[in-house]
Amino acid sequence: MVGAFHGHAHNRRCQIDWHPMYIEGTGHTEGEGCEHIFSSSNELARSTRHATTFHRHQSIEQHFAFWDEDKYAALSVFIQNHYREAQEDIRTLTAELSVIRETLNLADTDFIRFHAQEHEYLDALKQTPVKDLLSIRYINVLDELAERQSEWNQAREAANRSLVEIHVGSLSDMHLALNQARVRVDTAYSKLQNTEQLAGHLEVQLGIDKRWEIGSECYSRFREEALLLKYRSTLDELERLVVMRLFELSKLSLSGTGKYAVFDVF
Known part of the structure; x- marks a missing residue:
């Protein structure tokens, strides 16, 4: 079993096997008993860091002796x-579950089946199929290709305007303006060619005879897949950062405060 606190840092496939929520008989046990003890004993670090060996051992032994006495007194x-909490949860959750079963026309065995189906689905979906990843990459390249085409058109228009808008003056100024326009056009065209080659390479890999148009059915379907993939990746990153922040707060003995301590250094 993975503790409820640490379990959310694991992927979904791991959670449905080892999270306390899915293990029969765990009840309200979160599996983080050691963390509760460590959270309290961490306070000893500041007082024992520079203490002698004797006083360090004495402080640790006294801390856990008082810990045992306090817990036994409040047992x-x-x-x-x-x-009482368990009885209340059994009463309320049983009523809510009955409503859900009646509304969705479900039986108790359906929930077990749903869990097994999710398990089977995640086993089969170790990662996104390669063809789908290539298709997502392809539509991103199509978007980039449209952007490069627009940049090239703008560069050519700017070059044409520069020929008309050049004021009569020194030959060096005229040469500089024309050279800048030429460099911009060449750079934009080079980027356009590179993107064209990449799009063609992906079309060969995917077996696409006719290039997808932006807004077409295939494009829209994989554009949605790309957005979902980005959304899931963002959620995973957000969850990782939240767990990391919680650990940092715990190290600073600020768990539950929702903020860091700010110290001014002079």
Whole structure:
């Protein structure tokens, strides 16, 4: 079993096997008992860092002795509160589950089947199929190709305007303006050619005879897939950053505060 706190940092495939939510008999156990102890004992670091060996051992032993006594004294209240909480959850969740079953016409076995189907789906979907990845890459290249075409057209228009708008003056100024226009056109055309070659290469790999038009059915379908892929990647990154922040807050003994401590250094 992976603890409920750490479990959300694992991928979905791991969670449906090892997260406490999906393991029968775990109840409200989150599997983070050690972390509760460590969170409290971390406070010892500041007071024992520069202490002697004797006083360090003494502080640690006293801390855990008081920890045991406090937990033992509050054990009956702890059990009573959790028992009442469990009874209340059983009552409310059973009622909610009954409504869901009636509304969606489901049986208890359907939930087990849904879990098994998700397990099977994730096993088969280790990664996005290569052809789909190539198709997503292809539509991104088509977007880039349209952008490069627009840049080349703008460069040519600017070059034509430069021929008309050049004021009579020194030959060096005229030569500089024409040279700048030529460089811009050549650069834009070079980028356009490179993108054309990449699009053609992807079309060969995908077996595409006629280039997809922006807005066509195939383009729109894989554009949506590309957005979903980017969305999922962003969610994964966000979850990773949230978990990282929680760990940082825990190290600073600021868990649950939602903010960092700010220290002014002079």
